[in-house]
Amino acid sequence: MPAQGLVRVPVRPLGREMFARFGSVIEAGRPDDETLNRAPGQMAYMWVHQQLTYPKTPFIATCRYYFRGARCEYVQKHPGSTVVLVPIDAKPSVIWLMPDLDGRPDIDSAEAVLLDGSRGVVVNPGIWIRYAYPLLDTADFAYVSARVDPEDDIERAYLERDQGITLEWYFAPPDGPGVQMTPGGAVLHLPSPDGQELSLGVGGVVQRQSGS
Secondary structure (H helix, E strand, O other): OOOOEEEEEEEEEOOHHHHOOOEEEEOOOOOOOOOEEEOHHHOOOEEOOOOOOOOOOOEEEEEEEEOOOOEEOEEEEOOOOOEEEEEOOOOOEEEEEEOEEOOEEOHHHOEEEEEOOOOEEEEOOOOEEEEEEEOOOEEEEEEEEOOOOOOOOOEEEEHHHHHOEEEEEEOOOOOOOOOEEOOOOOEEEEEOOOOOEEEEOHHHOEEEEOOO
16 A cells, blocks of 8 residues: 555556556557458548447536646546546546556556547546546546436545545656756756757757767
């Protein structure tokens, strides 16, 4: 179990592989994807991401989430319902996800995932979640659910009240080979995708050197 107090979790970019244990990513695929369901003979492609599960007839709605900082004091899960969130306003937000461990959220495995506004997610039933934390003023979503009554198919875990734990997401500095930081966390040197090295000189002056 994590220690009591503030637990800080770095935000991770959304990706298929990292998200697979929670559900699937709603995005256009590749022509060689196993999820491809329609051929270009119809002048279109279609990828089937996964089947959805609901205890009753689902509906589609729109949701607007308002800016509320970066701290999370409780999470919830829907044991019988898939969660479908599709951004519709191209605004970024962060969602919390964690697997279930003996009926409680596995806080040690908590993930803060960035939705950049271009792709949606499908979250499997039984995953502990909290959504969404806009980076700007608001974030709008198309939302598929069967929960007309907010108390249908829901379990809550009050982290701060019952365990003295508050989660906080943050944007960590980049890591990996070639990254150099000051003791205070300022970026000094980054590898560049064009094959050259990129350093930031005094006053923000870019200094490039050949990668050879």
